Amino acid sequence: LYSSRVICSVALEHKARLGHCTKVPRNVNMESLKNGYLFPEISIREAEHAEKYPHAKLIKLGIGDTTRPIPHIITSAMAQKALALSTDAGYTGYGDEQGNKDLREAIANVVYKDKGVEWDEVFVSDGAQGDISRLQMLLGSGMTIAVQDPTFPAYVDSSIIVGQAGKFQEETGKFQNIVYMRCCPWNDFFPDLATTPRTDVIFFCSPNNPTGTAASRPQLERLVEFAKANGSIIVHDSAYASYISDDSPRSIFEIPGAKEVAIEISSFSKFAGFTGVRLGWAVVPKELKYSNGFPVRKDFNRIMCTCFNGASSISQAGGLACLSADGYQALCRSIDYYHENADIIIDAFTSLGLKVYGGKNAPYAWVQFPGRSSWEVFNEILERAHVVTVPGAGFGPGGEGYIRVSAFGSRECMLEASRRLKSLLK
Numbered sequence: 001l002y003s004s005r006v007i008c009s010v011a012l013e014h015k016a017r018l019g020h021c022t023k024v025p026r027n028v029n030m031e032s033l034k035n036g037y038l039f040p041e042i043s044i045r046e047a048e049h050a051e052k053y054p055h056a057k058l059i060k061l062g063i064g065d066t067t068r069p070i071p072h073i074i075t076s077a078m079a080q081k082a083l084a085l086s087t088d089a090g091y092t093g094y095g096d097e098q099g100n101k102d103l104r105e106a107i108a109n110v111v112y113k114d115k116g117v118e119w120d121e122v123f124v125s126d127g128a129q130g131d132i133s134r135l136q137m138l139l140g141s142g143m144t145i146a147v148q149d150p151t152f153p154a155y156v157d158s159s160i161i162v163g164q165a166g167k168f169q170e171e172t173g174k175f176q177n178i179v180y181m182r183c184c185p186w187n188d189f190f191p192d193l194a195t196t197p198r199t200d201v202i203f204f205c206s207p208n209n210p211t212g213t214a215a216s217r218p219q220l221e222r223l224v225e226f227a228k229a230n231g232s233i234i235v236h237d238s239a240y241a242s243y244i245s246d247d248s249p250r251s252i253f254e255i256p257g258a259k260e261v262a263i264e265i266s267s268f269s270k271f272a273g274f275t276g277v278r279l280g281w282a283v284v285p286k287e288l289k290y291s292n293g294f295p296v297r298k299d300f301n302r303i304m305c306t307c308f309n310g311a312s313s314i315s316q317a318g319g320l321a322c323l324s325a326d327g328y329q330a331l332c333r334s335i336d337y338y339h340e341n342a343d344i345i346i347d348a349f350t351s352l353g354l355k356v357y358g359g360k361n362a363p364y365a366w367v368q369f370p371g372r373s374s375w376e377v378f379n380e381i382l383e384r385a386h387v388v389t390v391p392g393a394g395f396g397p398g399g400e401g402y403i404r405v406s407a408f409g410s411r412e413c414m415l416e417a418s419r420r421l422k423s424l425l426k
């Protein structure tokens with residue numbers, strides 16, 4: 001239909017518009033990523049809305065970013081470390097890639113008290129997000145993974161990036177090599193393991209983002225048993241463990257036998273407001289072995305030494321203060337504050353006759369809008385109440401028909417959001 005001359009001139013025009021291109025092919029896995037990462041997308045929507053309504057007081061209950069100031073006992077420890085760096089006696093350079101021993105010991109002794117975790121099984125990092133990607137580097141492209149559905153998107157997106165996920169199936173909204181374990185009200189937000197295929201790795205987040213529910217002890221016992229029977233590895237994300245307010249396990253290592261099948265990643269972000277300070281950890285037990293008997297911990301250590309030069313010495317000083325008796329007590333007050341915020345949001349949506357899940361063991365409420373598109377609900381609440389949430393579909397196909405509402409706002413914002421939502425959705 002088009003002469004070669006026309007095609008050639010269009011191609012030349014396109015090339016001129018692109019400017020210089022290298023001869024390097026794009027990583028095909030990056031092409032498989034659908035849209036942008038969820039949370040920057042939410043930030044973009046926030047910014048567009050703020051531009052459209054410059055005088056509206058936007059209330060941000062979308063990204064799970066803490067807002068309470070860090071207790072002084074913790075910030076002064078970081079300040080002291082920072083000031084010490086300006087002295088000959090106090091200056092320190094590279095630390096151990098696995099983290100300062102005193103912090104590793106404090107995590108093992110305080111967070112994992114009586115759970116049988118040893119200090120040299122704790123690897124301090126710059127946060128759980130980075131550990132997820134480093135774990136994917138450790139696991140490699142040949143692994144099959146299972147995730148809860150809905151789930152924190154980093155597990156799926158990092159799986160796509162390292163080439164595990166296979167092709168995206170438009171009709172299901174799923175990647176063909178990932179097992180999506182449905183978690184919903186009618187299965188008490190715990191997957192039916194009897195119908196779940198074996199995978200090498202099972203990413204399991206409890207308390208869960210986005211549903212805000214925590215797995216019970218019997219449920220985690222079944223998960224450990226399932227992993228053991230299948231020879232799988234559980235990557236248990238306990239980033240919200242400090243929000244648990246009932247007798248749900250705070251760590252997978254409360255479950256007998258878990259050290260032979262599980263890695264746990266966690267974070268100071270939501271526990272201590274360290275979202276900007278950046279500090280987390282991974283527990284890789286000595287008992288955890290590959291099919292050939294080689295310890296996973298040794299390879300994880302190699303990844304940390306090769307791909308990461310250690311968490312900030314200043315952040316680690318802060319982390320140590322978080323785990324002191326006074327620091328821990330001060331942080332519990334912030335967590336109580338966010339729990340009260342969650343109650344406000346739960347009451348608001350419940351009073352509107354909507355089903356609300358979570359919020360008791362995590363700083364997220366999972367609100368059901370049966371039969372409605374989650375992006376449509378997100379847009380309506382943003383447009384008409386100037387309140388930012390997160391559409392459930394952003395967490396996977398199982399999130400459709402829900403929105404996630406964060407409890408991390410200020411009290412004033414929570415109360416104002418509650419008022420607006422009640423008048424909008426009544």
Ligand SMILES: Cc1ncc(COP(=O)(O)O)c(/C=N/[C@@H](CCC(=O)O)C(=O)O)c1O
Pocket residue numbers: 039062063064065126127128129130152205209237239266267268269275279280
């Ligand atoms: C289950 C779970 N695991 C790890 C993280 C990130 O932890 P850090 O990298 O230590 O701050 C998060 C952070 N989530 C926030 C922030 C998301 C983001 O910006 O990536 C959210 O869901 O809104 C998480 O929910």
